[in-house]
Amino acid sequence: MIQSRLNYFYSLSPQLKRFVFTGQYLFAAAIGIINIQCSWTPEIETVLHDSPHGFISLQTTPALKIAPQHPSSIPESLITKILAGITKSQEEGMLQQLLLSSPPPVPAFSPSQISFLAPQLSLALSKATPEEVIHFRCPATDERSSLVQGTIAVFPPSNFLLILKDAKESSGMPSKIQNSSQKLQNTSSLTFSQKEAVMRREDIQTFMTIPAISEGILINFQLLAHSNQQIQENQPSDHGKTMPSDENGETPRELDSLNEQLRDLRRKVDQQTEEIRRLKQPAPP
DSSP states (O other): OOOOHHHHHHHHHHHHHHHHHHHHHHHHHHHHHHHHHHHHOOOEEEEEEETTTTEEEEEOTTTTTSSSOOOOOOOHHHHHHHHHEEEEEEOOOOOOOOOOOOOOOEEEEEEHHHHHHHHHHHHHHHHHOOEEEEEEEEEOSSSOOOOOEEEEEEEEETTTEEEEGGGGGGSOOOHHHHHHHHHOOOEEEEEESGGGGOOHHHHHHHBBOOOTEEEEEEEEHHHHHHHHHHHHHHSBBSOOOOOOSSSOOHHHHHHHHHHHHHHHHHHHHHHHHHHHHHHHOOOOO
């Protein structure tokens, strides 16, 4: 009796092996589908404005590492101040080093471009979702200006991210010629008039991945609003007196608080990255 039962189980062993193999295959396939759904974001674009003055759209992107703080209510006047204070500086290339000359910083946006972008970007930020960023494109308005195109997004707690795409990349020049030209010529970097409001360049990668052909700048607009309030308080009154300024100020405390929030965000990103890495590991046999 025992021998007959053993023979019966031996006859079923190939079927059991196929069943176990099929179950392992289905489990690995399910894990793969979950990883794809978690890491892949379809790019969906919603056009908000398209005219000879410029182009504005909302677009989902897989480059996001942290969900933006959208929708956001940022007044047109504040966006105007941000855009007007951004300049493009040229980092010396090999050709500039030979010529021993460095051009001065130039405004990143012309007045006409700012007049178009400020209200449009303020409206777009109020309509964007946490999965979307705002893309813009403005043609050159005069001989001293150039085509500007890029991306903006607002991240917690009060970070305004601007990414400008290199206009040379869309000029139709072959990539090998572009790379050789960029080694000889200058590469641009973005600066802001109020340096105390500019966050570290390393912090940008905490929020979003920036392409190699682009340059970004992260500005704390809460500090801009705080500085505006101090300027208004220090203006002369009707009696010709000047309001006393706060010597201690709150800027250092605000910076400490913002840095602590950034550290918390980095920890969350690291945890999410570790969790994704764990899910991508093959299941044990």
